[in-house]
Amino acid sequence: MAATLSLPKLPNLRPLRRHPQIQSKLLISTCKSEYPPPNPKDSHTVSVRKIDVLHHLKSASLPLTALTFPFLLAPEDAFAVGGEFGILEGRSFALVHPIVMSGLFVYTLYAGYLGWQWRRVRTIQEEINQLKKQLKPVAVTPDGSPPPQPPSPLEAQIQQLTEERKELIKGSYRDKHFNAGSILLGFGVFESVFGGINTWFRTGKLFPGPHLFAGAAITILWAAAAALVPPMQKGSETARNLHIALNAVNVLLFIWQIPTGIDIVFKVFEFTKWP
Numbered sequence: 001m002a003a004t005l006s007l008p009k010l011p012n013l014r015p016l017r018r019h020p021q022i023q024s025k026l027l028i029s030t031c032k033s034e035y036p037p038p039n040p041k042d043s044h045t046v047s048v049r050k051i052d053v054l055h056h057l058k059s060a061s062l063p064l065t066a067l068t069f070p071f072l073l074a075p076e077d078a079f080a081v082g083g084e085f086g087i088l089e090g091r092s093f094a095l096v097h098p099i100v101m102s103g104l105f106v107y108t109l110y111a112g113y114l115g116w117q118w119r120r121v122r123t124i125q126e127e128i129n130q131l132k133k134q135l136k137p138v139a140v141t142p143d144g145s146p147p148p149q150p151p152s153p154l155e156a157q158i159q160q161l162t163e164e165r166k167e168l169i170k171g172s173y174r175d176k177h178f179n180a181g182s183i184l185l186g187f188g189v190f191e192s193v194f195g196g197i198n199t200w201f202r203t204g205k206l207f208p209g210p211h212l213f214a215g216a217a218i219t220i221l222w223a224a225a226a227a228l229v230p231p232m233q234k235g236s237e238t239a240r241n242l243h244i245a246l247n248a249v250n251v252l253l254f255i256w257q258i259p260t261g262i263d264i265v266f267k268v269f270e271f272t273k274w275p
Contacts, residue, residue, distance in 0.1 A: 088201045091272040097195040098265050104188055105254050111184055112247060114177035119240075121168045124161055131158045178229075185226050192219040202272065211260035214253050221250040 087093060134154060151159070192215050199206055206212060225246045231239035 085201050087275055088198070089272070090275045091268060092275045093198055094202060094268040094272055095265070097191060097198055098261055100187070100191045101195070101261065104184065104191065105258075107180065107184055108247075108251060108254060111177060111180035112251065114173050114180055115244070115247070117168060117171065118173040118177050119244075121165060121173060124165045124168070128158055128161050128165070131161070181226065181229075185222050188222050189219055192216070202268075209260070211257060211264060214257040214260070218250055218253050218257070221246050221253070225250070 131154060135152075135158075195215065196206055196212070225243050228239045228243045228246075232243060
């Protein structure tokens, strides 16, 4: 908030006109100011020293006014943005948030892929078990071995799913998804907060709108999805489905937030400068 301030009207600071005799005695009294006067009862010497003190106080009125001037400002003006934060207000720091968030968006898709693959490891075993229940008993030879014959289509499907599950297990998708989610949560929350702080550094305020509210919702969804991990590890299917639903909404909000983020980047280039 801009404010128009004016200095108080200062008194006339022209030097005093002194009598030649007073001028000479004043010079002597100034040189010997650290010693007491030879005769304390000399009223003329004391009056000269008083004139000298008044002259120095009037000469110091301007520096004292400049010293106390900042305290006359309103408290909110002391926090106005105008270069006092240095490089934190520059274009370099302003571009950190969009660059990092772009990477986190891609990393969110990757973490979702890892989670889907880990879910596939669990669900594919259920499919195999259901197919095995559909197999019909096969007659065996007297020695207990099945007669030589080509596998049925059902058996071929079971064999294919079994091989696929082995390959998925080798991918260690469970650990990769957990690590990706942890990194996404840590960096995502940090960068969300940093984005708001950086905006305050550059403008002195925040701008309530779709980008700010969507960013806050994404941060909350990250935390809520991570909070469901303990019941998921205990086998709660409800927690797993809710975890997937929250992350799906998170991705949709992320995509919806991209256009507003691009508009802010254009404003950064318009109103900031390097570094």
